[in-house]
Amino acid sequence: MNFALILFILLLVSGAIWAVDVFIMRRRRAAGSKDPWWVEYGASFFPIILLVFVLRSFVFEPFKIPSGSMIPTLLVGDFILVNKYAYGVRLPIIDKKIINVGSPQRGDVMVFRYPEDPSVDYIKRVVGVPGDTIAYQDKRLTINGEPVEVTQVDDYLHPERLFYSHQFVEKLGPVEHRFLNDEDAPAFINDASAFPHREDCLYNHSGVICKVPEGQYFMMGDNRDNSRDSRYWGFVPEQNIVGKAFFIWFNFNDLKRVGSFH
Structure with missing residues (x-):
């Protein structure tokens, strides 16, 4: 469901009703007479829909985390806010950038439209920016020939599945974050799709090495062995x-998470 398109249609309909009422019907209506119900409701909803549309299109948009691919940073059921203008102002519906504000940086947690199905929103961490050479070999990350700084910390207990994953702290640019690795999961990628620019990637028994093309980004989940990301679909x-995810505003199962993540 394209919620942005539905909201835009509602905005047009309610705006048209409001305009017709203000500029045409009120002048013809007898003094003191009541507005028709459809005019009253349509015109009253217009400013509310307009406010929601502007905020959602240009400022912040809410998302719910549907899977565990970003554990331990984001958990299933987290409701997050996404900064829509962090990477530039875009026209609603057609998503054309009209003002360049900034660009994704390594370490950012970013929401994007899934390349294989743009109607689906995904969330992952930016690992590679245009021009980078990303190597994920034997479950260790190297960027442009430099191993990423990693420190092992206490294992992570998955509360619902009651098993442990090895947990590490990794530094990407100025961003420090935790990520998980499962000891018994293989390092190789056995089912990568035929994605655009696949010729820029080399797959081997230890994982994958990719040169990030211009205008493209390499994304990975923090739950490294339980995330389908750029290693699989490009x-x-x-x-x-x-936009850039930055804030957890609610979680029905754990209110302590509200306000965390930035």
């Missing part, structure tokens, strides 16, 4: 970017 084009 790069995220700049035009698929939705």
Whole structure:
């Protein structure tokens, strides 16, 4: 369901009703007479829909985390806010950038439209920016020939599945974050799709090495062995970017998570 398109249609309909009422019908209506119900409701909803549309299109948009691919940073059921203008102002519906504000940086948690099905929103961490050479070999990350700084910390207990994963702290640019590795999961990628620019990637028994093309980004989940990401379906084009995730505003199962993550 394209919620942005539905909201835009509601905005047009309610706006048209409001305009017709203000500029045409009120002048013809007898003094003191009551507005027709459809005019009253349509016109009253217009400013509310307009406010929601502007906020959602240009400022912040809410999302719910549907899977565990970003554990331990984001958990299933987290409701997050996404900064829509962090990477530039885009026209609603057609998603064309009209003002360049900034670009994704390594370490950012980014929401984007899934390249294989743009109607679906995905969330992953930016690992590679245009021009980077990303190597994920034997479950260790190297960027442009430099191993990423990693420190092992206490194992992570998955509360619902009651098993442990090895947990590490990794530094990407200025961002420090935790990620997980499962000791018994293989390092190789056995079912990567035939994605655009696949010729820029080399798959081997230890994992994958990719040169990130211009205008593309390499994304990975923090739950490294339980995330289908750029290792499997390729790069995220700049035009698929939705925004930068930065804030957990609710979680029905754990209110302590509210306000965390930035």
